[in-house]
Amino acid sequence: MDTDSRTPLIMVAGIDQQQVADASEALWRQDPQGTALVHHDLRAVAGGVVSRNTRHGSQSDAHVLELAHGCVSCTLREDMLPLLRRLAERPDVRRVVVRLDIALEPETICWALRHVELDGRPLVDDIDIEAVLTTVDQRTWLRDATGDEELVERGMGGSADDERTVAQVAVGQVEFADAIVLAGAAEDRWTRSRTEAVLARLAPSAPWGTRDDIARLLAEIPDYARRGEVDGPHGRLLRGQPPLETDAGVTTLLFEERRPFHPQRLHEAIDVLLEGVVRTRGRIWVATRPDDALWIESAGGGLGVGHAGPWLAAQGDWSGIADERRLRAALNWDDHYGDRAQELVVIAHEADPSEIAQALLRALLTDDELAAGRQSWAGYDDPFAEFHRDPCESSGARELDESEMGGNQ
Structure with a gap:
């Protein structure tokens, strides 16, 4: 017997404002008397102004918020989260639909709802x-998911210092989706096939359909779907069962190695994760940082490197570590390296995956370098010693903060 008395919430994301609005409206129309539709318009957030619209039954409320600090986190903390709690407590609200601003990534919002x-x-x-x-x-x-245009260049940024690219948002929104609402029509069969091949690898368990199919899409979401669960940098890199064969030139490469990267050679090779690549996600071990895992993530022409916390092998106390991570580490534990390893998933649409793998293999320590030991490794020049806010022009790398990685557990 289902005794969950919580109010169901459905979140709608996307980078086209009208398409997100249309899908949200379709959800609201399923039960207009019992559904509250919420939207925070962040186009003027940099100036400290946010427009909030709430719709429930025949009632519609438009409110302009003036924030002391014009940022997305202030909007979340000061208005969105309190509003969602008030709606959840109302007996006449049976479901909440949140229409996300196009610059928002659902992973960030779901992390806030949980933490x-x-x-x-x-x-x-x-x-x-x-x-x-x-x-x-x-x-x-x-095209958006493989480009390098920044949000602010398109007028989509949440603030003037928002350095994210359109690709990073577009890919992140799809990757986190439980279902995908298709709109428009591809200009040709090849574009459609390539788009579908990428979607199948980013969100393999998510059903697809148009906004007229929304009821069916919700019914077809599998029981094992994430439903807002945030993996974090030590979580699963692959969810569901993405196709591993090449389709319309799109392929998935899983790169796994035990020995560490040479920091300088990795820095020189990092462009291989940008050119002709839709998405890279994973954990890396750099020889000069034996205790720290680094998280690397790319989408289109944007790439970021961030701190993912210590390897379990460098920690004495595992009491606060998630059971799934401890189990995965135990299954793959190495007597010498512990859980230290290279684990990268790369989805390429134009690049040759074998060339990517070879470039990464060349960046690993050689047998002689490995035999020299940690004391020798510590003397290597390390471009990753301090993460770059204003990175090298050639790599396009940037630092990821904790909210973008969903925390460190």
Whole structure:
């Protein structure tokens, strides 16, 4: 018997404002008297102004918020989260639909729902994340997901210092989706096939369909879907069962090695994860940093490197470590290296995966370097010793913060 009394919440994301609005409206129309539709418009957030619209039944409320600090996190903390709790407590609200601003990534919002406390408890005590839907324009999505245009260049940035690219947002929104709402029509069969091949690898368990199919899409979301669960940098790199064979030139490379990277050679090879690549995600071990795992993530022409916390082999106390991580480490434990390893998943649409693998293999320590030991490794020049806010022009790398990686557990 289902005794969950929490209010279901569905989140709708995407980089086309009208398509996100259309999908959200379709959800609201399923039960307009019982559904609250919420939207925070962040186009003027840099100036400290956010427009909030709430719709429930025949009632529609438009409110302009003036924030002391014009940022997305302030909007979340000061208005969105308190509003969602108020709606969840109303007996006449049977479901909440959150129409995300196009610059928002659902992973960040779901992390906040699970971890940010209001009055001593998180929002998931009152709200059940039923599904995350992402809209995809078949005409333009693949081009956006493989480009290097920044959000601010397109007028989509949440603030003037928002350095994210359109590709990073577009790919992240799809990757986190439980279902995908397709819109528009690809200009030709090849574009459609390539777009579908990429979607199948980014979100292999997510059903697809148009906004007219939303009821079916929700019903077809599998029981094992993430539904707002945030993996973090030590979580699973592959969810579901993505195709491993090449389709329309799109392929998935899983790169796994035990020996560490030489920091300088890795820095020189890092462009291989940008050219002709849709997505890279994974954990890396650099010889000069034996205790620290680094998280590397790319989408289109944007790439970031961030701190992913210590390897388990460098920790004496595992009491705060998630069971899944401890189990995975135990299954793959090496007597000498512990859980230290290279684990990268690369989705390429134009690049040759064998060339990517060879470039990464050349960046690993040689047998002679490995035999020289840690004392010798410590003397290597290390471009990763300090993460770059203003990175090398050639790599396009940038630092990822904790919210983008979903925390360190």
